[in-house]
Amino acid sequence: MDKLDDKQLFAKVAADDEQAFTQFVGRYKNRLFNFVARIIQEKETAEDILQDTFLRVYNQRKNYSPDFAVSTWVFTIALNLVRSELRKRKLRRYMSLDFLKEESDIEIADPRNPEPGKLKPILEKAIKGLPEEYRLAFVLCDIERLPYEEIAEIMRVPVGTVKSRINRARSMLREKLLPYKELNYELSKGLPLVIGLY
Amino acid sequence: MNCRKVSRWLSAYIEGDLLPHQAVRIEDHLRNCAQCREKVTDLRLIIQTAGELDRQQPGPYFLNRLLCAINAKRQLLETLMGWRGKMVLSGTSFVVAAIVTFMAIGPQMTYMPMAGNPSGDPAKMAIAPVEKQTDSPVQYRGFPVPNEALQRDMALIESLKTDTLKTDSIFLSNRFIQQVEQKR
Numbered sequence: 001m002d003k004l005d006d007k008q009l010f011a012k013v014a015a016d017d018e019q020a021f022t023q024f025v026g027r028y029k030n031r032l033f034n035f036v037a038r039i040i041q042e043k044e045t046a047e048d049i050l051q052d053t054f055l056r057v058y059n060q061r062k063n064y065s066p067d068f069a070v071s072t073w074v075f076t077i078a079l080n081l082v083r084s085e086l087r088k089r090k091l092r093r094y095m096s097l098d099f100l101k102e103e104s105d106i107e108i109a110d111p112r113n114p115e116p117g118k119l120k121p122i123l124e125k126a127i128k129g130l131p132e133e134y135r136l137a138f139v140l141c142d143i144e145r146l147p148y149e150e151i152a153e154i155m156r157v158p159v160g161t162v163k164s165r166i167n168r169a170r171s172m173l174r175e176k177l178l179p180y181k182e183l184n185y186e187l188s189k190g191l192p193l194v195i196g197l198y
Numbered sequence: 199m200n201c202r203k204v205s206r207w208l209s210a211y212i213e214g215d216l217l218p219h220q221a222v223r224i225e226d227h228l229r230n231c232a233q234c235r236e237k238v239t240d241l242r243l244i245i246q247t248a249g250e251l252d253r254q255q256p257g258p259y260f261l262n263r264l265l266c267a268i269n270a271k272r273q274l275l276e277t278l279m280g281w282r283g284k285m286v287l288s289g290t291s292f293v294v295a296a297i298v299t300f301m302a303i304g305p306q307m308t309y310m311p312m313a314g315n316p317s318g319d320p321a322k323m324a325i326a327p328v329e330k331q332t333d334s335p336v337q338y339r340g341f342p343v344p345n346e347a348l349q350r351d352m353a354l355i356e357s358l359k360t361d362t363l364k365t366d367s368i369f370l371s372n373r374f375i376q377q378v379e380q381k382r
Contacts, residue, residue, distance in 0.1 A: 025264060030255050037254040047256050051264050058268055123247050142248040167209035174240045181240075 006070035014061045021061075025054055028071075031144060032078050038139045039082050041128060049085060053078045068153070071146070075154045079136070086132065119177075126176040134169035141166045199227045204234050212241055 004012070009027070012020035032053060037046035056077050064073060127135060133155075140151045141162075148166075152159045204227050210216050211224045228235050277283050 022261065022265070025261060029260060030253060033256045033260075034253045043254075046254075047260060050256055050260070051267060054264050055267060055271070119243075119247050120251055123244065124251060127248075138248070142245050143251060145249065163210065163215075167206065170209055170241050170244055171205065173244050174237065177240070177244070 007066055010061070010064060010070050013058075014064060021058065024057075028074055029054075031071075032074065035075065035139055035144055036078055036082055038127065038143065039132075039135060040085060045085060049078065049081045052081050056081075069150060072150050072153050075140070075146070075150075079154055119180075122177065122180060123173065126173050129176060130169055130172060134165050134172065137162055137165040138169040138173075142170075199223055201227075201231060201234055204228075204231075205237065208234070208238060208241060212238065212245065 006027075009020055009024055013024050029050065033046060033050050036049050036053075037043060040046045040049065053074065057074060060077075064070070127138065130138060136155060137151060140146045140154065141148070146154075148159050148162050152162045155162065157165075204224055207216065207220065207224055211221060214221075216224065228238065278287070
């Protein structure tokens with residue numbers, strides 16, 4: 001069953017093969033969780049959304065249209081649930097007036113003595129600070145490595161919009177990381193580091 | 199090509215998503231612009247690092263939890279479709295039918311002929327509005343005397359004026375009381 005592609009495997013799921021469903025969940029759970037958790041930024045809620053996604057997939061297994069890639073369909077369901085959760089959060093945030101609190105952009109523990117080779121946590125934090133739609137596009141493209149066309153279908157926007165959002169997201173991340181570079185931070189691994197141009 | 203235009207195409211350039219002549223124009227600009235060259239380096243680094251970020255994973259019991267949730271839902275459906283479910287559904291539908299029947303027929307029952315309203319006319323069923331009692335101007339030991347009592351007394355006084363027999367008897371009795379008090 002490992003050798004089956006997504007569509008073949010899902011055809012078995014649609015035929016009520018429980019083993020195939022377990023296999024399908026095993027194939028997608030980490031990818032989906034990584035995507036959902038990066039957008040939701042809360043592990044428990046992300047796991048609930050992941051469970052709801054698979055429940056919906058299971059309930060709608062007979063309605064799946066093979067015209068779409070299975071991954072597109074599954075990611076679209078997950079994205080709908082993520083957006084619904086974000087809407088609820090916005091409302092809660094508005095009701096609780098939490099939006100009045102200002103969050104610091106990126107915390108620098110000790111800017112004069114940064115630890116070398118720790119770009120990953122800084123980038124993680126910078127990604128969290130991106131606006132919602134840019135974050136979605138960036139995570140799907142540069143972390144999940146999905147093609148532009150698939151991202152466009154998942155996000156229900158034209159491919160050009162996806163490209164523009166990804167380009168903008170990368171530029172925003174670069175702007176957020178610039179202070180580290182100015183502090184003679186070792187951004188690259190072996191790449192030439194240019195200082196003083198900014 | 200200026201830096202602003204180039205920056206719009208940098209992502210596509212990095213991913214090799216440009217047509218050959220577009221890529222040549224970008225490369226021409228990059229050869230002469232250190233700032234854009236550096237931007238390309240930074241963007242490449244960001245893309246590379248993003249791909250290497252630690253992948254978050256659900257808890258170890260996620261699959262069990264999911265399968266339990268699916269089984270629970272399936273059992274619920276089976277129960278609803280089984281004889282217990284049918285009993286519950288039939289009971290529920292009976293209650294719903296009773297409520298609907300009451301809502302449909304209930305209001306009409308008030309128009310049915312009955313004792314005190316043989317015509318069944320709802321207008322006659324209406325209760326006459328209660329007139330607001332005005333405060334009585336007459337008080338006895340600080341308490342207002344009810345209007346009905348006042349009217350009754352006034353009627354008695356009027357009748358006393360005309361009925362001389364009663365007046366005489368009251369007069370006589372008053373004189374009798376006065377005499378008794380004097381003897382005391």
